Amino acid sequence: MDLLAQVPPESFWSQASGSSGLYMHVAIALIVGIAVMFGLMNAPTRLRRPIVVGLTFISGLFYVLLYFWPAPIARTPGTLPVSTPDAVGFWLSDALTVVANFSSILSGFLLGLGIYSLVRIHGRKIAKQQKDWGFSAVLMASMVIMIVFGYGDWISKLGANGPKMDNQANWGFVNYARDFFFDGMLQQMDAAMFSVIAFYILSAAYRAFRIRSIEATILLATALIVMLSLMGAVEFGWANAIGQNPPHGFGENFTLTSIKTFIVDNVQNPSLRGIDFGIGIGALAMGLRLWLSLEKAGGTA
């Protein structure tokens, strides 16, 4: 239990950093882990599903407990629980920050698979000199460049060097290279690709926003009102036209902003809420099915 809670510093689970004891434990842990892995490799077929199901259930159970188990009231740091349920509550809330990282760590280890897929596909293209293999080569090259300079830059900024690296005057080639490829290229390309959407909006709107059906008309009309209300000049002009500048009295309800606000507050918010309730319940049910492994991932069971 100390493992997850990580409360008392000295225990079987934790060793002083840099101590030989720590390295030994780490080594043992790795060996054990790998041993278990090979053990699993020839686990009998009928055991396989139970193993997966069990692990899934246990990892889900943590959050479920965290939610349903009566949580300690008015807890202050550095105090002891007064009862067993209280103690469990303490442990759960302590363990949260530890467990919270597990999935990101695990998916971190899985990343290699993705990169393997990339390297496999483009590596083969290059090797077989298939069509467009040059581009694959470009991809590989830029990947390697980014890795080299990325890590070079990171190492150069580790520990004590950090402060002075904040000043561009102390930069070395590595730092410049990383800055060039990351800030100069990658980030700019992000922004470029993001802004391409504007063009696509134009063509999509031109093609799709035809007054064919009631639905399309409603969509178009609302979009139009909102867009107009976003154009200060139009808004201003309209307000003048209906003598609402400065706004006063009942007529104020007919300025573009008021109309927009009315739509947003009384139709958009509830309709989005309606969708969200549904999505939320769907996610809950799906979560439940996965947690209890009621359906096999892929629905091919």
Add this chain to the structure above:
Amino acid sequence: MKPETYQLLKLTFGVIATVGLYTVLYKENKFYRFFEHVFLGLAAGWTLVAIWTETLYDSWWSKIMGSTGAANGYWAYALLLPIGLMGYFVFSKKHNWMSRIPIGIILGLWSGQQIQVWWKRYGPQLADSVKPIFPSTTSSFTVPGGSKPTPFEAAQVYPSQAICNLIFVITLLSVLSYFLFSFDLKNRFLKNSTTMGRWLLMVGFGAIFGSTVMMRFTLLIDRMYFIWIEWFMHGLLHKG
């Protein structure tokens, strides 16, 4: 190399890359393909850097090793490595089932949270949705504007508000009814309310479309500013 020169170089390549990606708007071409692959390569490389420097180094490695002399190392974190590696069995014909172990754990953790967060997220929204739909006063149709309303006036539901609230509630309910799947829509009332639900959804979506357009266009404008003003005017012509 002088900092200014470096800056200009950096800007210039940024512009070239931007234009390169824009060419896809005309049609998929070699220029775009080149920058697409540069983009993918750099991104993949950066992912491999960031996964260690941003995630694993902090939340895994330094936990094992104990970040600084004072702290302790929790060696058991090392056990996560073999579990993660089991994912790599996915390509083995015989043992691919083992890849489900890390996936199962990740999924389990995610599912548990869904059960945990549901009410946290939607409870308050429900509480905010139950609005009074009967006016509590008829002294005035709309909220008395102009001078600041007295606390008593403020605590009233005026007919206009009541109407708005009614619209709100009707929208919510009809949209919800649209998402009922397991009921045969023979019932006339239910049929109508779902149709209406769909129309009201469209109003909502239209409003979203409108305000999203603003953002997308702004980002494009910002790119253009980057190209024309920051690079062309300031960078090349040293104007402004």
Add this chain to the structure above:
Amino acid sequence: MRHLANLRRALPALVLLLILGGCGVDPANPPAVGKQYVDTAWVGPFMTFLLVVFVLINISRAGRGKDLYIRRIAGLNAIDEAVGRATEMGRPVLMVPGLSDTVDAIAVQALNVFAYVTKLAAKFGNPILICCYNAAVYTVAQEITRDIYQSEGVPERYDQDSVRFISDRQFAFAAGVSGLIQREQAAATFFLGQFYAESLIFAETANAAGAIQVASSTQNTQTPFFIAACDYVLIGDEFYAASAYLNRQPVLVGSLVGQDWSKLLVIGLAIIGVLANSVQFRGGMVSEEKKNAVTHQPLAEPRPMGLGDTFVNQMLKPQAPKIKIDRPIDPDAPKKKDEG
């Protein structure tokens, strides 16, 4: 269904736990535990619990072979047509299971639908392309695809490279996928799952390539763009109904019915709440108020009634009582972070 049986056995314990806290807490002599059950906070866990029960009951109902109705969902009937057309043209079917940060129910749900698509494609011997944003999702997709080709009895048609990891950087992914769509000239594209800004990039590129598109985003902000650019769009919850609709697995159908019960519960609550509020909130003054879960009455001078004073609001918005519990001091307490 075996696990279900186990769970049913576990239910009484859960119920007990709820009742234990469910009665709320008297601030005068508080227990040490039950933060989430203090005042009316127990409503939350109780509602969640109800939903869970609804889903499980219906799953077991469906499991007992009771056949349950699902209404027609337009976007999903298009799938067969889309795949069929792709086969005629001999061009690939391209699928994107969204941009979830790790493998979650949304991605899995998308993959469930794609499993159905892949089955069709495998039958017709049509090439497929699944573009993944996340390595964990890639792993699942890879395995599912292999399973399908085996279960369809055409393992030789399975190509490891038909499932690809593109990038886990949003716009690099967008650039890569739209490049693929145009180079491979996809004839049918399926964008299901979590999509953000890039949704329109995909949709428009696919449209330019003349592909039939079936799309759905769990992000409301993106749905309008899919509506504008795609042929068939699953709105909101329809996405979660999809797999049940396609392969009528009892588990899925049952849980779908359970979800409907839950929605009815929410609708019911809303109606009751609205009516109760409207009846109770008639303006006027109040002479007692509830602060920090304690009811003070009578007030020094009556004040105008606020929405917060109505019964429904006090049910749905629990208050935090000021409770002090003197716990023993931990002798060897390290200076550690206090997790909230």
Add this chain to the structure above:
Amino acid sequence: MDPTNLSLAEKLQSLPKSALYIILFVATSIPLFFTIPIPNKESKASIDFYQEVQKVPEGSTVLIASDWTNATRGESAGEYKALLRILMRKKVKFAVYTTADPQAPQASKDVIRFINDERVAAKQKPYERWTDWVNVGYFPNGEGATNSIASNVRSAFADKKDFSPDGALHPVMESPVLKNIQKVEDFPALIIVTGSNTSNVAIERINSLPILLAVTGVMGPEMNVYYTSGQVKGLVTGLKGVYDIETLMQKDYPDQVNLDNGAKYYPTLHLALVVLIVTVIIGNLGMFLGRKRSEA
């Protein structure tokens, strides 16, 4: 099909994409070279945001979540600049943290440097790191971090360091900016400038102090829910919001630099939106003409 023998209706309905794109490209480029004053009517949400910021007492420290990067520079940078200008003129200290992206702190630092240069040029005292503002830095696990900030900000920031004038790293909590902060309520406000949905995370977990939001246009509708329900005290949405704030600043600080990204981009946005609306109208016009023909 061969465009020559197309009827007008068909032509109107099938404008080539490339033409549309070129028009938009031009429409978003030309106005950038000119400064066109646009009359404006500030939205209530923006006014609330501005007034809430104005309420912050001089010399106190606000907490800023700067959760945007280069990708949403167009909107977020404008919001952030305007915000910092106001804070600096009111001599309010600020601590910047992010839960969104490792690059976010860099983006925020660049803006601060930019505005400091501006102040130096205007013969004003630049804002000193560590004494006037601190960079708390990036928290990988957003939910967890926000939780611990809400429950105990001192311990949440405990192992975060920033540069003091002596060029070495010191715990941010020792800085003049944060040394008086005991709990999160000691901040008069939490101001979130974000391009991702980190705002929901904060709103769901921090409710003990006023929250102000400056979000991108796409998030506006979502966040408006929290604004109407009062969970958020002020809301600046996208470019319109930026321009609102800048025009409001014009009224209070007439003799200083107020008009920036908002004023630069807003006219262009008008033209772009007009282009969009006109193309939609043309499309529908073509459709109606086509209908008439087929009916006749």
